[in-house]
Amino acid sequence: MTRTPQFGPGTSVVAENRRRQMDPSHKLVTLRHVTDDDIVLLLGHRAIGARYPSVHPPIIEQQEPACPMRRLVKPTEGARNGDRVRYIQFADSMYNAPCQPYQRTYAEMYRFRAIDPGTLSGRQIVECRERDLEQYCRLLIETEMFDPTLVSLRGATVHGHSLRLCENGMMFDALQRCILTKDGVVQYVKDQIGIPLDRVVEVGKPLDSDWLKEHSTIFHSLVGTALREDKEYIEYLQRIHSLRTKYGFMPTEV
Amino acid sequence: MRMLGPDTTKRLLDRIVTVPGIRRILLNGQNLPLVVPYGPARGEKNPHSMRKTIKVADSDIDLHVQVGTITLEVEDRTIIEKIRSVSTAFFVDFSCYVQEGRFMKSQPSLVDYAKYGPKADPTMIGLVDPKRKEQPSVIWYSEEQACGWEI
Numbered sequence: 001m002t003r004t005p006q007f008g009p010g011t012s013v014v015a016e017n018r019r020r021q022m023d024p025s026h027k028l029v030t031l032r033h034v035t036d037d038d039i040v041l042l043l044g045h046r047a048i049g050a051r052y053p054s055v056h057p058p059i060i061e062q063q064e065p066a067c068p069m070r071r072l073v074k075p076t077e078g079a080r081n082g083d084r085v086r087y088i089q090f091a092d093s094m095y096n097a098p099c100q101p102y103q104r105t106y107a108e109m110y111r112f113r114a115i116d117p118g119t120l121s122g123r124q125i126v127e128c129r130e131r132d133l134e135q136y137c138r139l140l141i142e143t144e145m146f147d148p149t150l151v152s153l154r155g156a157t158v159h160g161h162s163l164r165l166c167e168n169g170m171m172f173d174a175l176q177r178c179i180l181t182k183d184g185v186v187q188y189v190k191d192q193i194g195i196p197l198d199r200v201v202e203v204g205k206p207l208d209s210d211w212l213k214e215h216s217t218i219f220h221s222l223v224g225t226a227l228r229e230d231k232e233y234i235e236y237l238q239r240i241h242s243l244r245t246k247y248g249f250m251p252t253e254v
Numbered sequence: 255m256r257m258l259g260p261d262t263t264k265r266l267l268d269r270i271v272t273v274p275g276i277r278r279i280l281l282n283g284q285n286l287p288l289v290v291p292y293g294p295a296r297g298e299k300n301p302h303s304m305r306k307t308i309k310v311a312d313s314d315i316d317l318h319v320q321v322g323t324i325t326l327e328v329e330d331r332t333i334i335e336k337i338r339s340v341s342t343a344f345f346v347d348f349s350c351y352v353q354e355g356r357f358m359k360s361q362p363s364l365v366d367y368a369k370y371g372p373k374a375d376p377t378m379i380g381l382v383d384p385k386r387k388e389q390p391s392v393i394w395y396s397e398e399q400a401c402g403w404e405i
Contacts, residue, residue: 156293163284164322166304167256167348172284172320174291176302194295 012230018217021107028143032204044191045086054082076114078129089125091158093171096216096224097150103217122161148186149206155192256348258321260306267310278327283319315391325357
């Protein structure tokens with residue numbers, strides 16, 4: 001029996017956007033380009049051009065035990081080479097950012113392999129092998145999951161997702177990792193943990209507010225789509241809440 | 255509503271201080287640390303274009319925050335309407351609202367007495383820690399200076 005995943009409930013545009021980001025068969029629209037070196041700079045884990053430090057020899061050189069699961073699951077490029085586990089962390093504004101922490105984790109779990117996401121209310125961290133991380137970052141920064149003003153790379157001191165925006169539309173950042181230039185382009189002047197970069201990294205122009213409202217994955221009753229407008233989503237949430245309250249982690253429909 | 259940059263804060267304060275009858279002004283907002291407070295870069299310098307010294311009515315004010323709320327202590331209720339008209343005329347690109355209420359201490363509490371003693375400056379109570387070395391800015395604004403503004 002073939003199964004068609006639903007990805008999520010809801011009839012609103014927010015629900016549709018969430019499904020689109022989660023569906024790995026859907027190709028996300030690329031809105032900007034960053035180079036490999038730009039990604040290395042933003043992450044701040046290694047110097048440009050430096051080799052990938054490893055924590056164990058390449059798998060091919062190791063004596064792997066005879067395990068059917070290891071034969072079944074092919075290692076990722078980073079795991080095959082014994083790369084370190086490194087991270088990227090995003091903070092997403094509540095004001096119609098194109099992605100948000102829970103959505104980010106769902107989407108990444110559907111689209112990426114060998115990741116360990118950590119989901120919090122205003123930020124989401126994902127850990128994986130360094131080589132894989134740099135590949136995944138490309139999708140997370142270049143596509144419609146990112147907006148230069150409302151999504152921000154923040155390894156530490158992430159505060160700002162729930163605050164009102166600054167005058168120029170940027171999300172508050174106590175470390176001011178990125179700035180909006182007079183040309184209207186957002187430039188990263190610090191890496192994700194707040195260390196000034198040797199050169200700026202441009203991540204493009206802010207997206208239009210109407211476009212953001214149409215492509216947001218966050219319900220917001222004041223500036224976007226209200227959750228209460230999506231009856232199907234409410235029904236789903238109430239059902240989950242009811243089952244969880246009555247049956248804990250072993251829900252049984254009666 | 256938006257958080258204000260230093261230049262906008264200065265322009266707004268320039269207009270607010272012209273309103274006679276304001277006793278104290280408290281600028282509230284998100285802290286802009288001098289050094290990175292957390293993470294692997296902890297202790298590194300944190301250059302931030304929003305952390306500036308602005309000049310309001312010939313007084314220098316060091317902004318340590320990105321201003322989001324301005325709390326004013328006024329002498330009577332009629333001044334609130336003047337503040338409201340100044341604010342609504344000032345903010346044209348985005349909205350603002352003016353609330354009436356008691357948002358700062360008007361007299362020292364028992365805890366203040368226990369912490370700071372009987373000699374604590376009552377004008378500072380509820381604004382800043384009286385033991386803080388940095389003194390608040392004092393803005394003097396004369397009637398002659400105020401006459402140029404239409405309130």
